Every structure is written in structure tokens, then in C-alpha cells.
Amino acid sequence: MRSIELIANTASGSVSAGAPDEARAILAEFGGKTNVCVPENGDLSGCLQAAIDRSPDLLVILAGDGTARAAAELCGMKGPMIAPLPGGTMNMLPKAVYGTTDWKQALRDTLEHGEERPLGGGLVDGRLFLVAAILGSGALLAPAREAVREGRPLIAFHRARRAWRRAFSGRLRYSLDGGPRGKAEAMTFMCPIASRALDDDDQFLEAAALDPAGVAEALRIGLHSVIGDWRNDPAVQAIACRQARVWASDGIPAVLDGEPARLKANVQVTWKNKVTRILAPPKAAKPDTPETSVEKTLKVRA
Structure with missing residues (x-):
């Protein structure tokens, strides 16, 4: 790497005040021209654009998922490669790319053994997502799901009940790949890099229609997503698709x-197989899992 730009957002969920200096020390071990930018006065977008304008070989993002997504949109396939390190609260993309490794080890592993590879993503209403999109009532239940993950079931129940009371009015209608219309309380679309059922090279989104009948079933799905596989829940129907239409009576x-x-x-959801380039260590093989409905669908379509 001849030149590396690193964005360290110390206002993000898990980036300490000392992280920029730690990042500089790690980058110095590998030589080349490096620059670490810490956004001032919350001007994250300005810092990001300035880093891209300097045309580095690699743009390292030590910030949240939103910043990584913005970097992917700005860099595209022709701009710098990106390395989205875990620096946010949820770190969905970094976990999909690097696993649970902390950012310092992920950076070293990437600089030592990194391989360039294209990254696909989904588009919904013109907005990019690199890991997953949740549409409908499920979006309101996200805080309850996190409480389940943290082992706080009572807080999860109260959050779910509060979300259900203010839930999106009316159910979603959807059609996958131009197929029959269906109804659901929520829809999720997961990219191959984060899906247990898809390989990273698959050119599909994993779509799931979630149709819980109430708070109890919603929490059951959340629990399955944390300790098991939510696809096995009877209120979830999963399938693979390249595009979808989702609509409702309101936003x-x-x-x-x-x-x-x-x-x-009324929105269109589409899969795009190449949206940006990432630098990451070689991909680890996914563990063998029982065949799911998504895998069966892929076999039928193949």
C-alpha cells in the first residue's frame, strides 16, 4: 500500500480518544504514506470526502456502519478499497467481514494478509445497505432485540410492548421476483456476506417475511435470532430473491x-453484485448447517 487514509470517529460507539494515535502507530509499522483524520465539530462527511479526494490505495473506516455505507457509496468500484473496522455500536458490516476481532487486530490482519474483493449490496428506495435491511414493524422492534442479545429479558419485553403499541399501522404487502403477493408485519433482506444460508459468492438477497401475531411471538423471533436460527421459527418464511417490491398504505x-x-x-429492493471493493483477510469457510428453505430454493432455481 503506497497510501492509506484512516477515518477515526471518536464520537462513535466504540472509538476511544486514544484510538487515532493507536491507529497511527499500527500504520507506521507497514510504511507508506498514511494519514489519520479525526472529524472536527462532527464534520464526518467532510473528512470522508477529503480522504477520498486524496485518492489513497486504501480507505480505512474506524466508525459506525453508517460511515462505512457512506464510504462504499462514494468509493464505488472505481475509488479506493475500503476496510470497515468495528468502531460503531452494532458493527454489522465489520462483524460480517472480520468476525468478532477487535479493530486493532483486524487492521493488522488486513494489512498483512488482506485480499481485494468486490462487495455486493442491496438498494432500497435508492439507499444502499451492505448487510441487512428491516422494513415494517420489525424496525421498531430492534431495541427489544438488542436487549434480548444483552440478556435482559424484562427490558426486552417492555421495549417490545412499547414498540408494538406504536407499531407501523397496517401490514406490508410484498412480491419477490415478480411472484405472488404476500402479507407480513415485517420484511428483512440480508446480503450474502451476512447470511448463514448463502455463500458470499451467491448473487441473491435472503428475504424473510416475518408475521408474528403479537408481542410474545415477536420476542420469540428475537430470541431465535440470538441463540439459534430465526428461519426455524414458524412465523418466519425465508426465500432467496434478486429483487422485490414492498408497499403499504403509509411511509x-x-x-x-x-x-x-x-x-x-412503495419501494423497490434490488440486489447489486458489485457496489465497492474491500480489503480483508482471506474468507473463512462457513460452518456446516442443516439445509434451510433458502438453500432448497437456491437448488431449485439452479
Whole structure:
């Protein structure tokens, strides 16, 4: 690497005040021209654009998923490679790329053994997501799911009940790949890099229709997503698709790579196989798992 730019957002979820100096020390071990930018006065977008304008070989993101997604949109396939390190609260993309390794080890592993590879993503209402999109009532239940993950079931129940009371009015309608119309309380679309059922090289989104009947079933799905496989829940129907149409009577609440969003009442969801280039250590083989409905669908379509 002849030149490396690193964005360290110390206002993010897990980036300490000392992280920029630690990053400089690690980059210095590998030589080349390096620059570490710490956004001032919250000007993260300005810092990001300035780093890209300097045309580095690699842009390292030590910030949240939203910043990594913004970097992917700005860099595309022709701009610098990106390395999205875990520096946010949820770290959905870094976990998908690097696993649970801390950012310092992930940076060293990437600089020592990194391989360039294209990264696909989904587009919904013109907005990119690199890991997962949740549309409908499920977006409002995200805080309850995190409480389940943290082992706080009572807090999870109260959050779920509060979300259900203010839940998105009306169910979603959807059609996958132009197929029959369906109804659901929520839809999720997961990219191959984060899906247990898809290989990283698959050119599909894993779509799931979630249709819990109440707070108890919603929490059950959340529990399955943490300690097991939510695809095995009877209130979840999963399938693979390349595009989808989702609509409702009003604007649709959503979570895109962990970031809340409000979508139009009628949106298109599409898979794009190359949206940016990442630098990451060689991919580890996914563990063998029982065949799921998604894998069966892929076999039928193949």
C-alpha cells in the first residue's frame, strides 16, 4: 500500500480518544504514506470526502456502519478499497467481514494478509445497505432485540410492548421476483456476506417475511435470532430473491445496516453484485448447517 487514509470517529460507539494515535502507530509499522483524520465539530462527511479526494490505495473506516455505507457509496468500484473496522455500536458490516476481532487486530490482519474483493449490496428506495435491511414493524422492534442479545429479558419485553403499541399501522404487502403477493408485519433482506444460508459468492438477497401475531411471538423471533436460527421459527418464511417490491398504505419504517430510516409507501429492493471493493483477510469457510428453505430454493432455481 503506497497510501492509506484512516477515518477515526471518536464520537462513535466504540472509538476511544486514544484510538487515532493507536491507529497511527499500527500504520507506521507497514510504511507508506498514511494519514489519520479525526472529524472536527462532527464534520464526518467532510473528512470522508477529503480522504477520498486524496485518492489513497486504501480507505480505512474506524466508525459506525453508517460511515462505512457512506464510504462504499462514494468509493464505488472505481475509488479506493475500503476496510470497515468495528468502531460503531452494532458493527454489522465489520462483524460480517472480520468476525468478532477487535479493530486493532483486524487492521493488522488486513494489512498483512488482506485480499481485494468486490462487495455486493442491496438498494432500497435508492439507499444502499451492505448487510441487512428491516422494513415494517420489525424496525421498531430492534431495541427489544438488542436487549434480548444483552440478556435482559424484562427490558426486552417492555421495549417490545412499547414498540408494538406504536407499531407501523397496517401490514406490508410484498412480491419477490415478480411472484405472488404476500402479507407480513415485517420484511428483512440480508446480503450474502451476512447470511448463514448463502455463500458470499451467491448473487441473491435472503428475504424473510416475518408475521408474528403479537408481542410474545415477536420476542420469540428475537430470541431465535440470538441463540439459534430465526428461519426455524414458524412465523418466519425465508426465500432467496434478486429483487422485490414492498408497499403499504403509509411511509415504511426501516433499519438499514443498523441505522433507522423512513421509506416511501412503495419501494423497490434490488440486489447489486458489485457496489465497492474491500480489503480483508482471506474468507473463512462457513460452518456446516442443516439445509434451510433458502438453500432448497437456491437448488431449485439452479
